Amino acid sequence: MMSRTVLQLVRAEGRLSAPEIAERLGITPAEAAAEVKRLHDEKVILGYRGIINPEKTGEDSVLAIIEVKVTPQREVGFDSIARRIYKFPEVRTCYLMSGAYDLLLLVEGESLRQVASFVAEKLATLEHVSSTTTHFLLRKYKEDGLIIHEESETERLAVSA
Amino acid sequence: MCPLPNTSSPHSSRVSRLVESLPPSGIRKFFDLVIGREDIISLGVGEPDFATPWRICEAAVYAIERGQTSYTSNRGLIAARNAIAEYLQNRFGVEYHPATDLCITVGVSQGIDITLRAIVNPGDEVIVIEPCYVAYRPMALLAGAEVRMLPTYMRDGFQPDLERLESLVTPRTKALILCNPNNPTGTTYNRATLEGIADIVRRHDLIVLSDEVYAELTYESEHVCFPALDGMRERTVLLSGFSKAWAMTGWRLGYIAGPRDIVEMAVKVHQYSMMCAPIMAQYAAIEALKHGRRDVEEMVAAYDERRRVITNGLRAIGLPCILPSGAFYVFPSIAHTGMTSEQFCTELLNQTNVAVVPGNAFGESGEGHVRCAYAASLEQIRTALDRMGDFLGALRPLENHALAR
Numbered sequence: 017m018m019s020r021t022v023l024q025l026v027r028a029e030g031r032l033s034a035p036e037i038a039e040r041l042g043i044t045p046a047e048a049a050a051e052v053k054r055l056h057d058e059k060v061i062l063g064y065r066g067i068i069n070p071e072k073t074g075e076d077s078v079l080a081i082i083e084v085k086v087t088p089q090r091e092v093g094f095d096s097i098a099r100r101i102y103k104f105p106e107v108r109t110c111y112l113m114s115g116a117y118d119l120l121l122l123v124e125g126e127s128l129r130q131v132a133s134f135v136a137e138k139l140a141t142l143e144h145v146s147s148t149t150t151h152f153l154l155r156k157y158k159e160d161g162l163i164i165h166e167e168s169e170t171e172r173l174a175v176s177a
Numbered sequence: 178m179c180p181l182p183n184t185s186s187p188h189s190s191r192v193s194r195l196v197e198s199l200p201p202s203g204i205r206k207f208f209d210l211v212i213g214r215e216d217i218i219s220l221g222v223g224e225p226d227f228a229t230p231w232r233i234c235e236a237a238v239y240a241i242e243r244g245q246t247s248y249t250s251n252r253g254l255i256a257a258r259n260a261i262a263e264y265l266q267n268r269f270g271v272e273y274h275p276a277t278d279l280c281i282t283v284g285v286s287q288g289i290d291i292t293l294r295a296i297v298n299p300g301d302e303v304i305v306i307e308p309c310y311v312a313y314r315p316m317a318l319l320a321g322a323e324v325r326m327l328p329t330y331m332r333d334g335f336q337p338d339l340e341r342l343e344s345l346v347t348p349r350t351k352a353l354i355l356c357n358p359n360n361p362t363g364t365t366y367n368r369a370t371l372e373g374i375a376d377i378v379r380r381h382d383l384i385v386l387s388d389e390v391y392a393e394l395t396y397e398s399e400h401v402c403f404p405a406l407d408g409m410r411e412r413t414v415l416l417s418g419f420s421k422a423w424a425m426t427g428w429r430l431g432y433i434a435g436p437r438d439i440v441e442m443a444v445k446v447h448q449y450s451m452m453c454a455p456i457m458a459q460y461a462a463i464e465a466l467k468h469g470r471r472d473v474e475e476m477v478a479a480y481d482e483r484r485r486v487i488t489n490g491l492r493a494i495g496l497p498c499i500l501p502s503g504a505f506y507v508f509p510s511i512a513h514t515g516m517t518s519e520q521f522c523t524e525l526l527n528q529t530n531v532a533v534v535p536g537n538a539f540g541e542s543g544e545g546h547v548r549c550a551y552a553a554s555l556e557q558i559r560t561a562l563d564r565m566g567d568f569l570g571a572l573r574p575l576e577n578h579a580l581a582r
Contacts, residue, residue: 019478019481019482020478020481020482024478025482039485039486039489040482040483040485040486040555041482041485042485172219172222172224172226173208173222174208174211174212174214174217174219174221174222174532175204175207175208175211175219175221175222175532175534176204176208176221176222176223176224177202177204177223177310177311177312177360
């Protein structure tokens with residue numbers, strides 16, 4: 017059986033200290049630190065984020081998933097228009113998709129009105145954007161592999177064979 | 178009110194003298210101490226801390242929805258036996274015919290029970306390598322065997338001494354029970370040891386019960402399946418199940434695989450005493466074997482990391498131990514504290530609320546050790562290690578005092 021790589025460990029659990037990585041993977045702390053540095057230097061690891069239960073933060077931000085149809089441009093295809101869109105800080109996520117639309121965005125705003133005005137004023141008016149469909153997100157059940165409303169755990173016996 | 182019968186009479190025949198003579202499981206005894214306590218961190222559990230992967234649960238739910246709630250054939254659903262045979266062939270290179278060489282059991286423990294009852298005649302001897310799972314000796318005795326124990330020691334990496342093993346063999350020796358990877362020591366037997374055992378088995382015409390329920394939980398080298406060794410297929414009953422690798426302890430599902438004459442007799446015991454294993458668990462097992470590989474690999478990767486953390490931690494607080502290469506147990510020595518295993522575990526529990534299992538529960542040669550299961554989160558493992566460290570730190574002045582006297 018193969019141990020996980022540093023990358024697999026960090027992908028699953030986020031930022032970890034070199035001694036922690038070293039102990040868990042059975043390598044030296046120097047090796048762990050060097051590998052983490054390489055992953056950062058080569059921009060394999062771009063950053064670290066916490067995964068938050070939005071219902072427990074007391075904040076009322078609004079998330080919308082927006083499907084965008086665009087007209088690809090000669091030579092640059094979708095990249096140029098995608099760049100114009102993803103540079104807006106409201107756009108948290110931007111994917112190029114196959115199928116009925118081209119770009120899928122996750123847009124965050126402080127209110128419904130704010131998201132709506134971003135779509136109406138910034139997004140829909142862009143040259144090459146031919147249409148948008150906005151879906152407001154009502155509830156998150158699972159986020160990046162983590163279940164948000166987990167049932168209580170069953171109690172194990174404290175001692176068994 | 179009816180007067181209670183006089184149960185204290187030595188000649189009471191209300192219960193079986195053999196059963197009465199069996200000691201209760203050492204684990205059970207310790208469990209009674211633990212029960213009712215709050216805030217326990219338990220490294221005493223012989224089961225995964227993971228829930229059964231959802232795809233497996235979902236397959237069982239679907240089976241119930243489809244009305245699959247009946248008996249199965251005694252040996253189990255043919256589809257489940259086919260899946261097991263295919264798994265054993267692909268994973269370990271051993272070939273079993275699903276119709277004749279397999280029987281699905283209610284956990285490995287029941288598999289051991291029916292296998293022993295299928296092979297033992299009065300006066301037959303069974304050799305058990307210690308320290309070992311608590312059920313081997315009692316089940317062999319219940320089957321009518323006499324039991325010879327082969328102790329193993331930390332200084333030998335808990336590998337059996339082959340000369341000593343052979344010296345236990347008599348003309349009446351019928352079988353040998355192996356557990357590889359081992360509960361409670363976390364050892365895996367290396368190929369040389371297993372070849373040596375196979376040689377003794379061949380020369381003395383023995384039957385091996387090879388409990389390989391932890392086979393998937395092997396961290397440093399490929400698991401060596403005992404019946405895959407030269408000539409061992411016809412002399413071995415392989416016992417395994419779904420509890421450990423697929424986190425399915427409560428489903429109670431295992432299997433035996435072996436030469437058809439022995440399996441046929443075991444099935445006879447099984448059909449009269451158990452009928453069959455639960456059908457919904459069998460459907461779950463099919464899903465586990467067909468689509469559960471990734472779930473297993475993720476859990477094994479987590480255990481692999483935890484074994485290093487707990488071994489380093491135990492050594493750092495002064496408890497010598499071997500880095501386990503299989504299962505999810507580490508078996509440190511506590512001999513230098515001057516306490517017995519039971520004293521150590523009882524005091525540790527009383528003072529720090531950390532539960533580990535006394536080594537003597539697994540046989541006399543486990544005395545001086547405790548079994549710590551790392552089927553717990555890293556956070557729990559680290560907290561338990563901190564508390565054990567404090568506990569040992571508080572003991573040290575007493576040890577010095579004892580030495581000075």
